Amino acid sequence: xxxxxxxxxxxxxxxxxxxxxxxxxxxxxxxxxxxxxxxxxxxxxxxxxxxxxxxxxxxxxxxxxxxxxxxxxxxxxxxxxxxxxxxxxxxxxxxxxxxxxxxxxxxxxxxxxxxxxxxxxxxxxxxxxxxxxxxxxxxxxxxxxxxxxxxxxxxxxxxxxxxxxxxxxxxxxxxxxxxxxxxxxxxxxxxxxxxxxxxxxxxxxxxxxxxxxxxxxxxxxxxxxxxxxxxxxxxxxxxxxxxxxxxxxxxxxxxxxxxxxxxxxxxxxxxxxxxxxxxxxxxxxxxxxxxxxxxxxxxxxxxxxxxxxxxxxxxxxxxxxxxxxxxxxxxxxxxxxxxxxxxxxxxxxxxxxxx
Amino acid sequence: xxxxxxxxxxxxxxxxxxxxxxxxxxxxxxxxxxxxxxxxxxxxxxxxxxxxxxxxxxxxxxxxxxxxxxxxxxxxxxxxxxxxxxxxxxxxxxxxxxxxxxxxxxxxxxxxxxxxxxxxxxxxxxxxxxxxxxxxxxxxxxxxxxxxxxxxxxxxxxxxxxxxxxxxxxxxxxxxxxxxxxxxxxxxxxxxxxxxxxxxxxxxxxxxxxxxxxxxxxxxxxxxxxxxxxxxxxxxxxxxxxxxxxxxxxxxxxxxxxxxxxxxxxxxxxxxxxxxxxxxxxxxxxxxxxxxxxxxxxxxxxxxxxxxxxxxxxxxxxxxxxxxxxxxxxxxxxxxxxxxxxxxxxxxxxxxxxxxxxxxxxxxxxxxxxxxxxxxxxxxxxxxxxxxxxxxxxxxxxxxxxx
Numbered sequence: 012x013x014x015x016x017x018x019x020x021x022x023x024x025x026x027x028x029x030x031x032x033x034x035x036x037x038x039x040x041x042x043x044x045x046x047x048x049x050x051x052x053x054x055x056x057x058x059x060x061x062x063x064x065x066x067x068x069x070x071x072x073x074x075x076x077x078x079x080x081x082x083x084x085x086x087x088x089x090x091x092x093x094x095x096x097x098x099x100x101x102x103x104x105x106x107x108x109x110x111x112x113x114x115x116x117x118x119x120x121x122x123x124x125x126x127x128x129x130x131x132x133x134x135x136x137x138x139x140x141x142x143x144x145x146x147x148x149x150x151x152x153x154x155x156x157x158x159x160x161x162x163x164x165x166x167x168x169x170x171x172x173x174x175x176x177x178x179x180x181x182x183x184x185x186x187x188x189x190x191x192x193x194x195x196x197x198x199x200x201x202x203x204x205x206x207x208x209x210x211x212x213x214x215x216x217x218x219x220x221x222x223x224x225x226x227x228x229x230x231x232x233x234x235x236x237x238x239x240x241x242x243x244x245x246x247x248x249x250x251x252x253x254x255x256x257x258x259x260x261x262x263x264x265x266x267x268x269x270x271x272x273x274x275x276x277x278x279x280x281x282x283x284x285x286x287x288x289x290x291x292x293x294x295x296x297x298x299x300x301x302x303x304x305x306x307x308x309x310x311x312x313x314x315x316x317x318x319x320x321x322x323x324x325x326x327x328x329x330x331x332x333x334x335x336x337x338x339x340x341x342x343x344x345x346x347x348x349x350x351x352x353x354x355x356x357x358x359x360x361x362x363x364x365x366x
Numbered sequence: 367x368x369x370x371x372x373x374x375x376x377x378x379x380x381x382x383x384x385x386x387x388x389x390x391x392x393x394x395x396x397x398x399x400x401x402x403x404x405x406x407x408x409x410x411x412x413x414x415x416x417x418x419x420x421x422x423x424x425x426x427x428x429x430x431x432x433x434x435x436x437x438x439x440x441x442x443x444x445x446x447x448x449x450x451x452x453x454x455x456x457x458x459x460x461x462x463x464x465x466x467x468x469x470x471x472x473x474x475x476x477x478x479x480x481x482x483x484x485x486x487x488x489x490x491x492x493x494x495x496x497x498x499x500x501x502x503x504x505x506x507x508x509x510x511x512x513x514x515x516x517x518x519x520x521x522x523x524x525x526x527x528x529x530x531x532x533x534x535x536x537x538x539x540x541x542x543x544x545x546x547x548x549x550x551x552x553x554x555x556x557x558x559x560x561x562x563x564x565x566x567x568x569x570x571x572x573x574x575x576x577x578x579x580x581x582x583x584x585x586x587x588x589x590x591x592x593x594x595x596x597x598x599x600x601x602x603x604x605x606x607x608x609x610x611x612x613x614x615x616x617x618x619x620x621x622x623x624x625x626x627x628x629x630x631x632x633x634x635x636x637x638x639x640x641x642x643x644x645x646x647x648x649x650x651x652x653x654x655x656x657x658x659x660x661x662x663x664x665x666x667x668x669x670x671x672x673x674x675x676x677x678x679x680x681x682x683x684x685x686x687x688x689x690x691x692x693x694x695x696x697x698x699x700x701x702x703x704x705x706x707x708x709x710x711x712x713x714x715x716x717x718x719x720x721x722x723x724x725x726x727x728x729x730x731x732x733x734x735x736x737x738x739x740x741x742x743x744x745x746x747x748x749x750x751x752x753x754x755x756x757x758x759x760x761x762x763x764x765x766x767x768x769x
Contacts (some may be wrong), residue, residue: 013546092624097505099527108485111566116409124567125630125757128474129506129527134758137624143641146624146760147535150476150506150527158524165542191488195501246511246523312505356502356511 016167017235018226018364019175020083022076023320024049025222026205027307030079035324036307036332041206045198046184046219047309058139065122069100069223073132073181074139076225081140081177084227085234089177091145093162094133095155097312097354101185103127132181144173153354154244156180156313157362160228161242167230179225180313189219197310197355199280208280208306209337217279220309224316226323236323237348240264240363247357250290257291257349260361268295272345273325275318277352278337279305284353291351292338300331300339307335315352315360322348326366370603370618371541372769374611376709377453377555379445380594380696381417384452390713393721394741398695400578400590407483408562410569414576416560417592417697419445430516438499440477441559441593443509445702449595450513453553457599461551461609462519468549469521470540471510472532472556473701477503479561509557522549527701529756530663531622532556533596534704534764538620540600550605555597555705564700565591571630577725579666581691582675582737584728586666592697596705613769615712618749619650625759631669636677638761639663643681643751646763650749657687657765658747659720661711662737663755664691665698670755675733688745690723690738704754704762711750712766718745 023029026040026047040050054063054071057078063071073094081089107123125131130148137146145166149158156178163176192198199208199216208218229235243260245252261268274295278288292301302325308317325331325348331341350362381399382389392399400415405422419426424434426444430451439447461467481488481504484497502508507525514521522543526535533556540552558564568574568591575588606613623645625638632638647654663674678686692710699706714720723737748768755761 107567108482108563111482111562112486116562116566116569119566119570121567121570124563124570128529128757130529130756130758130760131629134624134629134760137626137759138628141626143624143626143638145622146528146758147539147622148527148760149524151510151523151525152505152507154524162539165546165548168546169542187489191501194488194493194498244522246520356507 013164013168015238015240016164017229017232018237018239018323019229019235020080020227021236021320021323022079022083023222023224023317024052024072024076025308025317026050026220029320035328036334039206039334041204043204045202046189047205048184049221067100067103067126069102069181069183070126070132070135072223073179074135076223077136077177077179080225080227086175086227088140088142089175090173091166091176092133092136092142093147093159093176093178095149095159095180095313096129097152097155097182099129100126101183101188105185105187136177152356153312153358154360156315157242157244157360160239163228164239174230176228177225178228179223180316181223182221182311182313184219184221205309206306209278209303212280212285213282215282217281217310220311222308222317224320226319237326237364237366240365243361245359248359250287253287253291253359254294256361257294260363264363271295271299271347271349272343273300273302273331273348275302275322275348275350277305277314277318278303279310287353298339300341301337302331302335303337304335312354315350318350318352322350322364370616371544371600372603372606372616373598373614373712374601374606375453375457375599377449378596378706378709379419379449380699380706381419381592382695384448386713392695393692393710394719396722396724398578398724400697406560408565410565414574415578415590417590417699418560419593436496436499439512440480440503442473442477442479442557443512445559445593445595446509446513446557447516449597453597453599454517466549467521467551468540468543469510469514469523470536470552470554472526472536473506473509473558474527474529474532475561475564476506477508478563479559482561482563528760529758530700531704531754531756531760531762532701534754534762535622537598537705537708537764538622538762541617544600544602551599551601553597553599556701557595558593558699558701560591560593573667575666579694580725581664581666581693581723582671582730583726584730586671588667589665589693590697592699594696594699594702594706596702596709598705598709615766615769618767619646619765621645621649621763623761625761627759630757632673632755634673636673638759639674639677639755640680642761642763643677646765650765652749654682657749657751658745659711659714659750660687660689661707661750661752662689662691663753664693666693672732674753675730675735679733679735684734686735688720688738688742690721692721694724708752708764711752715747715750715766715768718747719743720745
């Protein structure tokens with residue numbers, strides 16, 4: 012069994028007011044066109060204004076949330092930086108690709124090419140924090156964040172010089188991306204208000220979204236929000252297998268279903284996957300609070316980042332906002348949270364967080 | 367003493383070919399795989415030399431027993447499948463049972479080689495057509511999942527992308543997963559097919575040479591791009607011995623470190639490359655003098671070779687181990703380079719060879735050291751160092767030792 016590791020800070024830029032919120036998820040943001048875009052903060056506090064001008068939005072979002080997570084943890088320089096992204100900077104990729112086609116491969120701007128590389132955010136964060144330690148980028152669809160967290164856990168076990176790891180994830184929605192994935196039926200044909208999408212889980216498709224989330228993961232239990240007890244990833248689990256996975260995970264931590272105070276689920280209103288979530292939560296008592304969040308963020312490969320951020324907020328506030336509560340109530344104290352997340356291309360993760 | 371992690375199988379597919387014998391013939395006979403691309407449909411084909419794998423997509427599909435034509439497989443995946451098949455030739459599939467092994471893959475642009483030719487259909491009016499098979503192929507994990515399913519494997523999977531050090535990082539991650547007991551074996555490496563996107567990206571950075579590249583030469587003026595795939599199987603030495611496997615090499619040290627200097631350029635004094643090589647040596651418990659050959663990153667860009675050369679000089683002194691870059695043979699295979707060059711290094715170590723650094727003529731003004739110019743054979747090499755340095759400052763050094 013691995014040593015426990017701790018989340019000492021969390022920062023997220025999402026379609027909701029999560030970056031520097033006055034109130035917990037208030038006021039709620041909703042959209043009516045099938046996709047949600049992040050509420051972008053003022054970046055000047057975190058990135059040199061000269062650099063900002065040439066930077067694409069996902070880079071700005073990623074770097075700012077990374078710097079903010081460090082600030083919240085009171086750390087100037089992490090010992091390692093690990094990021095996960097399903098798609099990297101789509102805006103830069105699209106820009107360079109369409110220019111290349113339009114200009115018949117002549118006189119292209121290298122900035123878009125450089126920024127489209129998947130490791131550009133962690134490279135920049137290393138440069139800005141002068142962090143010469145371990146630096147890694149996972150690009151594994153719906154598990155990119157979870158694998159980054161696992162890597163951080165490994166690193167904190169094996170390297171005695173590593174104490175604080177900056178771990179983050181970022182993905183963006185673009186108008187092109189929305190069109191492209193619409194052709195393989197990612198989205199709902201009849202588009203509801205995004206905040207209501209979970210009420211339409213009898214029809215296929217979901218809504219698209221984006222966001223970044225960064226965390227300082229540490230081996231020291233000082234000023235920590237919660238412990239990452241375990242992150243487990245798998246591919247193509249069926250309805251039966253997910254129940255077994257959950258049962259075994261709880262057993263490994265000597266826990267019963269009743270010990271879980273909140274299930275944070277990645278339900279996204281898609282009828283294809285709803286039975287999977289229904290089955291996953293079916294072994295838990297009716298009193299267990301079930302929360303959802305993809306009606307607040309939309310679906311994207313690293314949406315689990317919002318779930319982890321939400322979990323840290325639930326631990327801190329000790330209450331579940333009505334807007335995320337799908338089932339159960341928010342009366343008892345919140346000590347154990349299980350995140351269950353599925354992504355479109357058949358990946359699933361289970362993450363157990365404990366206060 | 368802690369169990370050592372060893373290499374027990376490999377598969378490399380590059381512009382030099384697929385079988386070890388064929389590629390060794392090229393490496394020892396100073397035969398470069400660079401040519402004007404025949405299959406990459408770029409306007410720059412007549413102007414630039416590239417390390418293109420000498421097979422069309424249809425040839426590759428046919429070779430793999432896949433339907434020819436728009437089969438939903440990108441060239442990235444096809445290259446990966448061929449290299450993986452080569453690796454698996456001598457591996458008992460029962461060793462790769464569920465969750466007992468990991469497949470750590472790496473690439474830089476996923477299926478861009480296919481997507482770039484269909485993108486206007488992707489975003490156009492039509493919602494039906496052969497292009498829909500490729501819509502989910504842009505991301506990097508596409509090749510990872512397709513390789514696993516083609517061979518009927520259900521490994522613990524991860525995909526990495528740290529530019530030119532991607533597959534070297536895959537090797538490190540595999541080692542760590544085995545050491546921590548997460549898996550028993552790991553197949554690690556990377557794949558990248560050339561795409562117009564990448565070719566034009568490097569052209570826009572103005573660091574591509576029209577001539578065959580000249581690593582560590584005073585008159586070097588950039589890299590040649592290439593493509594390919596390379597994978598190594600790692601396991602504990604005790605496991606390899608228990609099953610009677612041939613141990614090809616020991617992965618004795620490594621380091622992943624960041625330059626923290628500039629998005630696309632290394633620190634000019636080579637501080638990042640120095641740190642990475644030095645830490646890898648310390649991890650391996652070796653003195654610099656024990657390294658018998660260095661397979662340099664050696665892209666032949668102005669910046670890389672200056673920084674890397676200075677770092678080698680600082681760490682190893684004025685009489686460093688034999689070193690060369692094999693990129694004039696294969697082109698820069700980007701995400702695949704770390705794994706391909708690791709395997710080339712191991713072959714050289716086991717056969718007592720140091721490959722010539724093609725196209726080197728004039729020593730660099732700022733360096734006292736020069737790369738290997740003619741094939742060196744009959745060497746007693748116990749340890750080799752392989753460097754991979756990428757955009758974003760992502761540096762990796764790997765050290766392999768004789769079994």
